[in-house]
Amino acid sequence: MVDFGGWNMPVQYTSILDEHNAVRRGVGLFDVSHMGEVEIRGPEAAKLVDYVSTNNAAKLKIGQAHYSALLYDHGGFVDDILVHKVSENEFFLCVNAGNQDKDFEHIRQHNRFDAEVEFASDRYAQLAIQGPNALATLQKLTDTQLSEIKYYWFVDGTVSCTTARIARTGYTGEDGFEIYVPPADAPRIWNEVIGAGQEFGIKACGLGARNTLRLEAKMALYGHELTASTNPFEADLAWIVKMDKGEFVGRRALELALAKEITRKLAGFEMTERGIGRDGYEVWADGKPAGWVTSGGPSPTLNKNIGLCYLPAALAKPGVKVQILIRNAPVGAITIPTPFYKRAKT
């Protein structure tokens, strides 16, 4: 067990490798109740969401979700978030556990609209059911036709006779669902999902597998790829920034950043020599320091050692030979295309 933003969470239940493989080949269950929730309601809820986040919330349909970011005025990340449009007047934000208080304050501070911002984390537990057999597992516990929920859409229904928000989202690179349920019912639903997944070899998965899975899929982690001093263009997240949607917090700084050249960018690498480049290690190119590893480790699916790093923009393209400084010794690596892993389309 480790302390994770004040939550006591297991790094692994049995083995990170076994849990990781269960998600890639069958199904895994994560307790991600530590994630925070913020609800925004009112006639101008959409305007507030659009003002504090980078993606275009006005374009969301009811029942649709998207990935987005909250930025500071200077263009750095406050957090990366999921925005769900519940109704014309209501949005549901899923935010990082360690950032939830800061996020809530940030949104409230910028609320100059006819909208109400509620810190709702205490009302939701969240379970993630992920893997090729996630749908078949969860379908046993709900009347909602899960196959009709498209990727990044959600439905308010029931799971195990309990009100649940069922979203086809995830942080693993596999198909799957994230369900938001009342905390009091979460332990029972957890057990029922484990029961429903038995025939697929379901495994309870901890933070360790969550990290290896999201890294293979090149999904960013706040505090690693995303920080207050990185902007979305550097983090290869230009696709969640809609510069043409109108004013939003951080827009001015991003305009200035675009007017100059982006000096550093996120790149994927794999080790070509023996060694594992881990978070925080220096990256060298042409005999001098060039950047740092934001996340790195073994990839159980690809059976090689991979990572993400910041590099000068000119070097942040596949095929560049670099060295990772591992315990003061340079070890060979090469930049490669990302995501490292992409599931086959079904």
Added chain:
Amino acid sequence: MSYPANFKYTKEHEWLDVDGDLGRIGITDHAQHELGDIVFVDLPKPGSKVTKGHSFGSVESVKAVSDIYAPVSGDVIEANGLLSKNPEKVNEDPHGDGWLIKVKISALAEIDGLMAAADYDKYVGAE
């Protein structure tokens, strides 16, 4: 898993199996369990020296890298070649096939400061 009675143990969770002036070194079952799935082991080459209390290599699991410290000083005579292809042996058989290095011990008196199996068992129980 019980700790072999004939081994000596360190607070950093290495074991030492002494045979005359030769010693075999590994990490304990407790250590492998704490680390989780081991994917990489970095060991010194035969002919290099290790110094008691100093790091001589590392064991990496999926989640973390951990230094390994020498229980005694000496000259490395063999590193376990099995581990370069099968690092998971350290998880599967930490006190046997998962050994790390063999050394020629240079100061046998250093062994006296190490823990006996029963003491180590108590030590990890209390940790």
